[in-house]
Amino acid sequence: MSxxxxxxxxxxxxxxxxxxxxxxxxxxxxxxxxxxxxxxDVYTRRSEGVSIWVVESENVFASSPEDADSFFEPSNSKVYxxxxxxxxxxxxxxx
Amino acid sequence: xxxxxxxxxxxxxxxxxxxxxxxxQRLSEWCGHGPVLxxxxxxxxxxxxxxxxxxxxxxxxxQVEGKGRDEDKIAFLRYENEYKNLLLVEQPNVDFGVTxxxxxxxxxxHFYFFKGLLNSADTQLAAIAEKSLKEVxxxxxxxxxxxxxxxxxxxESHERIQQAINDMWSYTGEMFEMDQxxxxxxxxxxxxxxxxxxxxxxxxxxxxxxxxTLKMPEYGYMHLGGRQGNHSEYMGYxxxxxxxxxxAYPNMEW
Numbered sequence: 001m002s003x004x005x006x007x008x009x010x011x012x013x014x015x016x017x018x019x020x021x022x023x024x025x026x027x028x029x030x031x032x033x034x035x036x037x038x039x040x041d042v043y044t045r046r047s048e049g050v051s052i053w054v055v056e057s058e059n060v061f062a063s064s065p066e067d068a069d070s071f072f073e074p075s076n077s078k079v080y081x082x083x084x085x086x087x088x089x090x091x092x093x094x095x
Numbered sequence: 096x097x098x099x100x101x102x103x104x105x106x107x108x109x110x111x112x113x114x115x116x117x118x119x120q121r122l123s124e125w126c127g128h129g130p131v132l133x134x135x136x137x138x139x140x141x142x143x144x145x146x147x148x149x150x151x152x153x154x155x156x157x158q159v160e161g162k163g164r165d166e167d168k169i170a171f172l173r174y175e176n177e178y179k180n181l182l183l184v185e186q187p188n189v190d191f192g193v194t195x196x197x198x199x200x201x202x203x204x205h206f207y208f209f210k211g212l213l214n215s216a217d218t219q220l221a222a223i224a225e226k227s228l229k230e231v232x233x234x235x236x237x238x239x240x241x242x243x244x245x246x247x248x249x250x251e252s253h254e255r256i257q258q259a260i261n262d263m264w265s266y267t268g269e270m271f272e273m274d275q276x277x278x279x280x281x282x283x284x285x286x287x288x289x290x291x292x293x294x295x296x297x298x299x300x301x302x303x304x305x306x307x308t309l310k311m312p313e314y315g316y317m318h319l320g321g322r323q324g325n326h327s328e329y330m331g332y333x334x335x336x337x338x339x340x341x342x343a344y345p346n347m348e349w
Binding site: 028033042 | 131132133134136137140233236237240244
């Protein structure tokens with residue numbers, strides 16, 4: 001018997017009201033079809049979704065935690081990038 | 096012995112309900128023991144689908160009978176010879192391969208059975224069939240994919256799933272046996288003609304086995320008796336576990 005583990009897959013689910021697929025977790029499966037089936041069983045059994053995407057985890061490239069300072073820190077001091085300095089004209093609701 | 100339409104309908108619904116009930120109970124034995132976490136959840140989901148179908152069917156059987164028995168009384172408080180499920184569904188899990196072989200052979204039968212019932216003159220039965228068919232369509236996909244993977248997998252998995260299919264084969268003949276109950280139900284437009292279902296089942300099974308590089312077993316001796324309440328030695332053990340709570344604490348609810 002082989003003890004090799006099945007590859008890891010990342011699972012994305014679109015909920016009924018949602019417009020986008022959101023990452024919900026990961027699971028193991030031998031191939032894409034099994035990954036979809038497993039995702040259905042593991043992540044949609046309480047009616048969480050109407051559509052599933054799976055991506056093999058090894059195909060996801062991630063930013064490195066070591067880059068966090070140079071990547072994300074600089075934007076913390078750039079408040080002017082947020083559109084909070086405009087006066088909202090009268091009569092515009094829902095802003 | 097002549098049956099009334101009501102008696103035949105009760106028996107007909109009971110048979111279908113018991114198939115789902117006992118297979119659901121059997122499959123739930125895998126809970127916490129699945130080969131991988133994902134499959135553990137998949138099998139438990141399917142077991143729950145089956146128990147849900149049993150709930151609807153046995154509740155309806157109780158209504159048809161009209162003696163005040165609800166689905167719990169029917170599920171948990173009968174004696175062995177009053178259960179009318181197929182012998183196939185009470186067979187032990189043994190291992191994952193045998194469990195999938197049993198599931199696969201039954202799922203395809205279950206699929207065409209509920210599909211046929213969509214046109215039943217009995218609207219309650221047709222409604223239960225419609226809901227169940229969506230679940231069973233997934234069950235067929237799930238077990239078929241496993242048959243293909245195991246058949247077309249390693250040498251060992253191929254050999255073992257072929258053996259499992261061969262071993263379960265002698266329990267498939269019972270699915271298409273008909274008696275007075277079926278005759279009355281067909282005449283009333285409620286039940287389906289199982290002899291017409293058989294070729295569809297055969298063709299579907301054959302196609303999946305071909306894809307799985309497995310051999311279709313020969314039709315030989317077939318075990319019968321479940322529909323009359325004559326069960327294999329395993330049934331008593333299933334009931335002992337399943338009925339324990341109601342027998343130990345009569346009328347308990349949660």
